[in-house]
Amino acid sequence: MMDRAEAERIVLSKGWLAAQPPAFQAALFRESGLLRFRKGETVYLSGSGPGGLYGVVQGSFGTYVSTRFSGPDLSHILRPGWWFGEGPTLGSETRLIGVRAMEASFALHLPLAAGRALVRDPDAARSVSEISRLGMQVAVMNVSELLIRRVDRRLGAVLLRVSGAAENGVLRPTGDVRLTQGDLARMANASRDLVNRMLARFEAAGWVRLGYNRIAILDPEATARFAYQREWHRVAVPCAAIDAAEPGCPAAAMAG
Known part of the structure; x- marks a missing residue:
């Protein structure tokens, strides 16, 4: 079983949260819980309703893209230090991608209500929106690679x-x-x-x-x-x- 203190140490050692102010980190940790996912377990589907924010602690999670005409197709794999699912925290009412565990994995989870309360602070909202920028960088890399x-x-x-x-x-x-x-x-x-x-x-x-x-x-x-x-x-x-x-x-x- 993953220890909560170890989980926090991992997400503070790399990735998005490691670059955020200590006060923001502490506020997120106060409201988040540690979840375990079985191999193949769906976190959420593309088009599903709003939910919380997740941070990968151990294992890996696959992201799946869909359109009206294709998919879901595996596009990327998120490893420890990556956070995902920020859209609803910032106000979106549907998920744009799907995510499932690629192996037995652990993730920190910030519930939707707690996340939306957190981002009432403009500085916190800017911090969470940074996850979207990082995700866009990956999406651009993905498209560029498939053009090789x-x-x-x-x-x-x-x-x-x-x-x-x-x-x-x-x-x-x-x-x-x-x-x-x-x-x-x-x-x-x-x-x-x-x-x-x-x-x-x-x-x-x-x-x-x-x-x-x-x-x-x-x-x-x-x-x-x-x-x-x-x-x-x-x-x-x-x-x-x-x-x-x-x-x-x-x-x-x-x-x-």
């Missing part, structure tokens, strides 16, 4: 984002994080078979370490250089690490 035409590079970019290796614009290695190859294939808009082969080649290049439904990013810098292919990102990539038949990977040279 080459699937192996697109996979690398998505992998950095959803693993947490590229949070806040800073590349960091990760420990083992829960991420199935099927989930990654859906988020990268690629076949599972192709994702399996590409991940094996990323592992052979020393960029990642694969486990059962787990992955660790060992070399995010090399992965980013390969994924984004900017002039200052160019990296010598052994063709054994990717498909030698792909454009940009002549038999003896660089990818890109």
Whole structure:
């Protein structure tokens, strides 16, 4: 069972809440409770009514997007330090996305009434609205990644984002994080078979370490250089690490 003091320590060590004023942090903690979610449990659905604000303490939560014509589709994975569900706290009457637990997880929960009382203070409202800005940054990254035409590079970019290796614009290695190859294939808009082969080649290049439904990013810098292919990102990539038949990977040279 997760200890409440440990839960607070985790969300104060990273992410949105860590950057807020101490008085705001204390006010949020006074009104929030710690919830446990089973693997696969729905937190809320797109289009559902208003509810509270959540902060990831342990585990991970998938965000699902829907339109009138498609979805729900897995788009991102929220890991410890991320907060979500701020819309109703700020006055929205419906949820724009759906969220469910990707594994057994814990989250802090600020109920709707307490959240709306908190944001009567303009400074507190500005603090909570920052969550929406962070979410928009992720949405822009998501769209940008899906516009990468080459699937192996697109996979690398998505992998950095959803693993947490590229949070806040800073590349960091990760420990083992829960991420199935099927989930990654859906988020990268690629076949599972192709994702399996590409991940094996990323592992052979020393960029990642694969486990059962787990992955660790060992070399995010090399992965980013390969994924984004900017002039200052160019990296010598052994063709054994990717498909030698792909454009940009002549038999003896660089990818890109």
